[in-house]
Amino acid sequence: MKESLSIAEFDGKKYKIRLVDSDSDNKAVITHYLHNVENGVAKYYEKDAKEYIADFLNYKYGEEQPKTVKETAIQELLFEVNNVPFPTPKNYTFKFIDLFAGIGGFRMAMQNLGGKCVYTSEWDEQAQKTYRANYGEIPFGDITKERNKAYIPDDFDVLCAGFPCQAFSIAGKRGGFEDTRGTLFFDVAEIIKRKKPKAIFLENVKGLRNHNGGKTLATILNVLRNDLGYFVPEPQIINAKDFGVPQNRERIFIVGFRKDLKIEEFKYPKPLDADVSFEKVKEENVVPTKYYLSTQYLQTLKNHKARHESKGNGFGYNIIPDSGIANAIVVGGMGRERNLVYDDRIIDFTPTTKIKGEVNREGIRKMTPREWARLQGFPDSFIIPVADASAYKQFGNSVAVPAIQATAEKILETAKIKHHAKRK
Structure with a gap:
């Protein structure tokens, strides 16, 4: 096994541990396990996580490493994933997953409302670095891989995804579930079909409304409503500037509720009466x-x-x-x-x-990148561990946290999912 960039490095009186293995998905398994060792979600990661941790220790010490080293290593690793700027709320009230996570804009909003992230996926390695620095967790990579899908737990409440926009080959067809194969939306739909969360929250560029002559959005709605059986109100364009940040950023929000919840109406959040200007985020x-x-x-x-x-x-x-x-x-x-x-x-x-x-x-x-972070609603305690070029890309691709949080709060209220009210 080849030594590579570690998840963590610890200096003790008698040992130093550098985690190894170039497969970041293995590291994702470990951090997801450690984030869930105190609840039932850990079972989805436990077998492989313990195997990978043992491999790491065996690489350093051989088969004869003292038991105390292994126990200490686990404790140090737990400290590593929990000693971060934005840990899981201790008194969390609901669970969610974070797909196409970027740098965790959805996660920031959902944790603010009392949520616990039980699975996250993001393929970009630089974004993974930022995500790990702030949340103590390494996202799984390519969500199209069945190996990565297989780790997704059951019984989470909300699926969040800022999925990329792609055209579907639906010429002359109804545009159903099978017609989305080969697109990233198909993977989102497949996960919804398997796991059946109470609610879904999707975000995309405003242009999705007219993408591919409107066929792309029509197909998405048809799949969610008819093939997957969710109540999906008409999507709405939400502007970040209406929720406390000085950025004219319009994005389409799509929300849905499992039909057995018997929800027949959903109201998107009303704009805040807030005075916003660039000077409030200026260095x-x-x-x-x-x-x-x-x-x-x-x-x-x-x-x-x-x-x-x-x-x-x-x-x-x-x-x-x-x-x-x-x-x-x-x-x-x-x-x-x-x-x-x-x-x-x-x-x-x-x-x-x-x-x-x-x-x-x-x-x-x-x-500056920090000004861009503020324009997206990230607090100044949010760590930017990457070079400026990557930081601009990451914040440019991110969701605007306040707009996501305001909408998420409405979703949780509508689905009667217990949460912490945070919106001012």
Whole structure:
């Protein structure tokens, strides 16, 4: 067995343990087991988890390692998964699973409401790092693999999934369960079919409504309502700015309830009467010079915008005033270029990265990853353990926590699932 990046490394008086094995799904089994050692969910992970832990210890000590080392190792591992910024609520009242989890926006919202995550899946390795740093758990990888599906426990209350949008091959067909094969929605539907949670909560881009001429959404609703037997009210476009964060981010929310619950009506949350503006999430201190645009890059953006304006197009960079609301933060350069800000507090114009030209004197900079985190409703205690490029991608792909939490609270109320009321 080959030594690799560890789940945990512990220094004691007589030993050091470095966990091994390059298969992150094995590490997912271990952390999921450790998160559930005090409840019945552990049984879904226990056999394999104990085998993997034994393998790790045998690699270091051989078959003769002292029993005290094994016991101490387990205790240290338990400390590792629980000593995190956002542990499971001790008095949790419901269980959920987190599919296509990203960096845990759904998990943040559901834990705030008193939920316990009993399974999570996210294939991106950089996102897994961020997830582990904040929740003490490594997500399972590719959810299309039966091996990973097989670990999903029974008897959880809510299935959460921010699944990617894909077109289905449904030309001339009714667009049922079988027609979604080969898409990631099929895997979500298959899990719903097997586990039959009380409620489901799906999130996607606004464009899903018209994706593939509206056929994609029609197929999703048909599968959920007719094939899987869930009450699914009409999906709704929810804007993050209506729930306390200064970001104009519209996303489609799809909720559903198992029909035996006899739910016939669902009301999405009403917008908060909250005053939101970028200044409330802006960095309090002077930010590093690396976030300021170079003169040459800024001129390129100005030229690009001027060309499009001359053609009557509205493309190009945007500068968000302190009193304004950010555009949707999205993956890619335009996500940052449409969310530039003025910040004239800079005092050192010495470039800290390789740039063409010099640092601009107009005080124009990109938002920082922490500002993006705040725009998505993540608290400042949320750890960002990855490089900026990965951080922008992760926050750009994330759900907006406050909008998810407000809707989740309505779901729990409607399904009569006990929870902690957190919405102000």
